Amino acid sequence: MSSETEIQPVIGVIGGSGLYDIDGLENKEWRRVETPWGETSDELLFGTFEGIKCVFLPRHGRGHPIPPSRLNFRANIDALKRSGVTDILSLSAVGSLKEELPPGRFVLVDQFIDRSFAREKSFFETGCVAHVGMADPVSARLLDVLEAESRKLDIPVTRGGTYIVMEGPQFSTRAESELYRSWGCSVVGMTNMPEAKLAREAEMTYATVAMVTDYDCWHTEHDSVTVEGVVKVMKGNADNARRLVKAVIPVLGQKRPLDLSAERALDFAIITAPEKRDPALVAKLDAVAGRVLNKA
Ligand SMILES: CSC[C@H]1O[C@H](OP(=O)(O)O)[C@H](O)[C@@H]1O
Ligand SMILES: Nc1ncnc2[nH]cnc12
Numbered sequence: 001m002s003s004e005t006e007i008q009p010v011i012g013v014i015g016g017s018g019l020y021d022i023d024g025l026e027n028k029e030w031r032r033v034e035t036p037w038g039e040t041s042d043e044l045l046f047g048t049f050e051g052i053k054c055v056f057l058p059r060h061g062r063g064h065p066i067p068p069s070r071l072n073f074r075a076n077i078d079a080l081k082r083s084g085v086t087d088i089l090s091l092s093a094v095g096s097l098k099e100e101l102p103p104g105r106f107v108l109v110d111q112f113i114d115r116s117f118a119r120e121k122s123f124f125e126t127g128c129v130a131h132v133g134m135a136d137p138v139s140a141r142l143l144d145v146l147e148a149e150s151r152k153l154d155i156p157v158t159r160g161g162t163y164i165v166m167e168g169p170q171f172s173t174r175a176e177s178e179l180y181r182s183w184g185c186s187v188v189g190m191t192n193m194p195e196a197k198l199a200r201e202a203e204m205t206y207a208t209v210a211m212v213t214d215y216d217c218w219h220t221e222h223d224s225v226t227v228e229g230v231v232k233v234m235k236g237n238a239d240n241a242r243r244l245v246k247a248v249i250p251v252l253g254q255k256r257p258l259d260l261s262a263e264r265a266l267d268f269a270i271i272t273a274p275e276k277r278d279p280a281l282v283a284k285l286d287a288v289a290g291r292v293l294n295k296a
Contacts, residue, residue, distance in 0.1 A: 052253030127278025161186030
């Protein structure tokens with residue numbers, strides 16, 4: 001298949017804190033999707049928007065029952081892949097690590113630092129080893145559209161930045177917050193890794209809209225982050241996120257060429273010799289890696 005091959009995108013939206021539904025979808029249906037990795041956070045919401053297929057998943061489940069360390073990221077990403085999703089828009093509440101990124105701003109991050117440690121981070125295990133590239137974890141094409149539509153809607157937006165992923169669920173200590181700032185990070189959150197790594201392994205394009213809710217705890221003129229403070233800002237952010245999602249779907253849903261860095265990420269990534277592969281694991285990888293593993 002050449003890079004000129006056109007595909008019909010299916011848009012997946014992962015809703016973070018405060019975003020447990022999306023409006024404007026037609027033919028809406030919540031459906032459970034079975035995966036070999038266990039239970040997803042919730043049922044997935046299938047629908048169309050201006051004729052474009054969309055799939056929504058509330059990351060923490062409706063009503064927010066699941067904390068960051070207990071999210072089954074593998075099941076969530078596998079279920080989106082299995083449902084035909086090609087492009088993932090991840091919507092996330094984050095704390096700001098820079099003065100110029102106040103609450104209410106949307107940061108279109110282009111890098112991540114993964115400091116999470118209590119999570120399953122790969123679909124590949126003993127019996128089928130793969131190493132995908134993560135140098136550019138975010139799709140510039142998705143960012144272009146998110147940036148252009150945010151500006152049209154007058155949503156305060158910053159293109160570029162690093163999202164540092166902490167394990168949580170407690171917020172950072174002041175020393176941690178200062179450490180992340182000294183590393184040049186823009187925002188801090190608890191969920192985008194391993195989500196972005198798994199999206200790459202599953203050959204889906206990925207971009208995050210990091211919606212600032214607070215200044216974490218480093219800022220001397222603002223109170224340290226609390227859930228109460230986050231929730232107050234989240235409402236306005238969620239309204240803007242809904243407007244933005246509605247604006248980007250018709251643009252992203254148009255036929256487009258393959259995005260090779262993501263959609264062909266597994267072409268040269270699997271190192272385990274075919275005769276050494278574990279058939280049970282290969283079977284589990286059907287949705288994620290069937291394209292390369294099941295080649296004749
Ligand atoms: C409710 S504040 C902390 C919570 O919000 C973020 O989650 P998400 O990315 O799903 O919006 C953050 O990472 C924490 O999980
Ligand atoms: N300050 C913060 N730290 C980690 N996750 C967050 N989500 C929202 N605000 C946050």
